[in-house]
Amino acid sequence: MPIQGRFFRRLSEGVAALARRLRRDERGAIAVQFALLALPLSILIFGLVDVGRLSLQRRQMQDALDAATLIAARSTAATDAELDAAGDAAFLAEIAGMNLGLTASNSTFTAGTNNRVVGSVTATLKPIIANFWQRGDFTVTARSEVVRSSKDLEVALVLDITGSMGGTRIADLKVAASDLVDIIVRDTQTPFYSKIALVPYAAGVNVDTYADAVRGPVPVRDVSNVAWVASGTPITAITKAWPARVTSNNHGLVTGDKVLITGINASGSNSMSSLNGQTYTVRRDTNNRVWLDGVNTTLKSNYSSGGTIQKCLTSNCSLVVTTGASHGFSTGDQISFTGIGGTTTLNGQTVSITSLTSTTFDTGVAGLGTAAYTSGGTATCEQSTTPGCRRLAYVSNWGNNKVRSISTCVSERTGPQAYTDAAPSTAYVGTNYPSVSPETNSPNPCPSAKITPLSSDKASLKAQINAYAAGGSTAGHIGLAWGWYMVAPNFGYIWPSASQRPAAYKTKDLMKVVILMTDGAFNTPYCNGVIAANAGAGSGSDDDHINCNATNGDSFSQARALCTAIKNSAYDITLYTVGFDVGSDATARSFLTDCASDSSKAFFPATGSELKSSFKAIAQEISSLRISK
Incomplete structure (x- = not known):
């Protein structure tokens, strides 16, 4: 108990005992003394009430500070200024109606060490009786500390940069996405980190230098012998x-x-x-x-x-190449050669081959008069009718023969792993042979904007976003798949830096989030790496489409399957969707609503300003969940 409390307790006990003695003593002198002491004794007794009132006010002030500090800790505030603003508002709300005479200037909220929020308040409380024996008011202080719960944060931002996003739309998207980066990525990355990965998409997703790792490299085989x-x-x-x-x-x-x-x-x-x-x-x-x-x-x-x-090894006595391992080439494939020792006549040539065995093929080049093979060399697939080589020869939906070059974009994964996050080393994603000039009169190219793995470098992330240019059709299902892959641990080995690699699912104190943004219908599925015959309107000329239907079905069907897979509780991924000006497109609205983790996480902004507001709301909700969830 405080010294003041013990003093006044003993004083009250002494006064009570004296009063009892005086009541039993009938001598006149004692009565006079009692009359003289009555007033100061009354002041002291009433002072006890004053002290009790001050003690109550101090407890109320401490309780209000504790509540306000907790609210500030659970807010998205990061800097001292933001914490103080959030804490002051909460403190004022807590003391409302208490008649303590306090204002926001009395309280201070700051970021302490080890992820703590520290609240303090100083108050001057006026006594009613006690100032008879002391000068001035009582100064009372209180302090509160809250350990701020938080989580590591991995967010994949999947952004529509198709042709319909041109003009002010792409400009609004850049501002909205940059604002989201500013809110989500904290300046301080310890003890909890916050990172964002970027997936811009159009007719495909440009995976840049990671293309060989995810869709497989163009086949290049080591030559072990050349003979005829x-x-x-x-x-x-x-x-x-x-x-x-x-x-x-x-x-x-x-x-x-x-x-x-x-x-x-x-x-x-x-x-x-x-x-x-x-x-x-x-x-x-x-x-x-x-x-x-x-x-x-x-x-x-x-x-x-x-x-x-x-x-002769062949009926026309031509050169036969032997590879050290299975070559995987097919009859009719065009193969180029380099670095062959001895039989140098093949170097620099591209020939149409005939596959003989899994490790040999006929080049069609006359063997008579050629020098004997000595060592080395490689054989590269330049063109084939099956995906994987540098160029793909195919028949268009109009029956015309076409040849396309491979790009660093990718298409959807097919087969048993189509809707899983299996590592590319287990199942490659699809190749992409885009429609580009001068190969076609209606180009639908691989977008120049590339994926960005998880990063906490706000300046770099925003620079990537601000460089986006609109163009091409909408392969939203491929963008969604890559949103998943960017936070999928199975894809982590691809990224060169440990800081870019996502943590395991359900790691303690970790949130994974995918945000899918689109402005309309998904219309660009693939067959053999070329836009399929049954692609939707707006996906380019039919003469640029291959004469086979999409292997996995239409884009929306694929996207729905991906949404279901991503929301599997085994991954604990929160999925947001944003439909920008989709209007009365019932298919798009239904898909985006169903795709989100719940309907409250599906946003439908109609204008550029609403798009910015939606992104801000998502960013703030993610930040809030990150702290309080």
Whole structure:
């Protein structure tokens, strides 16, 4: 108990005892003394009431400060100024009606160490009776500390930069998205971090230098050998006849085989050695003899010795390349070569191949006269009718032959992992062969804006956003998928820096958020890396679409499946959607409402200013949830 309290308790007890004695004492002197003491004793007794009132006011002030500090800690305020503003408002609300005579200037709220919020208040309370024996007012102080609960924050911002977002729309989006970055990403990244990843999308998502890792690299195979004839068997005789007959034990040849003859020794001016270095077609006679079709040796001198007959590896005696591992190339693929030692004639050439085995293919380049292979070299797939090579040859929806070049954009993943966050090392996402000039008269290119992995660098994030340009059709389902991938731990190994890699799902004190923004219908699904035949209106010319329907179905169907997968409780991801000026588009509104984690997280701004307000509201709600959830 405070000293003042103990003093006044003892004083009151003494006064009461004295009064009892005086009531029993009937002597006149004592009565006079009691009369003289009555007034000061009364003042002291009433002072006890004064002190009790002050004690009550101090308790009320402490309670109000405790509540206000807690409210400030749960707010989104970060700086001392923001905390003070939030705390002052809460403090005034708490003391309203208490008649304590306090104002906002009495209280102060600041950020303390170790994620604490510190509140303090100083008050001057006026006594009623006590100032008879002391000068001035009572000065009372109170202090409160709250450990601010918080969470790490990983947010993927998926932004529509399609052609319909041109003009003021893209300008409004840049402001809205930049404001969101400012609110969500805190200047102080300890003890809790807050990061944002950016996924701008149009006809696809540009993954930039990560393309090889996520959709697979263009196939490049190491060359282990180049040859055009087999090892062969020794020649022991050649007849002077038409056609000539060659004896070579266990030659293994069949009728129609092409062969090369080399190494016959000279035996005169018109010797059999003239057969050297030439290719011939044989007819099988026995296991040990073959005829050389059309070869007349009747005028040659007799065979002397030596020579080898070697079977060509192909029917046209062309060069056959062997790769160290399965090449994966198909007949008709166009393959280029570089760095081959010895058989340098292939270097710099691009040829249409015939696949022979999983590790060999026929180049179609004549082998006769080429130097023997020595070492090294690579074979690269330049063009194919299946996705993966540098160029894709396909038939358009109008029946025309087209050729497109691969881009650093990607399309949707197909197969069993289409709607999962499985690592690209398990299942690649789709390739993208966009419609670009001069390949087409109606370009629908890979957007220049690229993805940005999780980052707390506000300046860099806003610089990326401010560089966005509108153009192209709407593959919103691909954008949504990449929003998920940016916060998916299974994709983390792709990013070069540990700070860019998302934490595991349901890590303690972690929030993961995906925000999908679009201004209209999704209309751009793919088949074999080209916009599908059944793509929606606004996705470019039918002549630029491939003549097959979308592998996974239409864009909205794919997006719905992704929404369901993302909201699986195993991931604990909060999903927001923003439909910018979608108006009466019932399909878009229904999709966006259903896609969000709940209907309160679906926003439908109609104007640029409403778009900014929606983004701000989302940012503030995320920040609030981050602190209080």
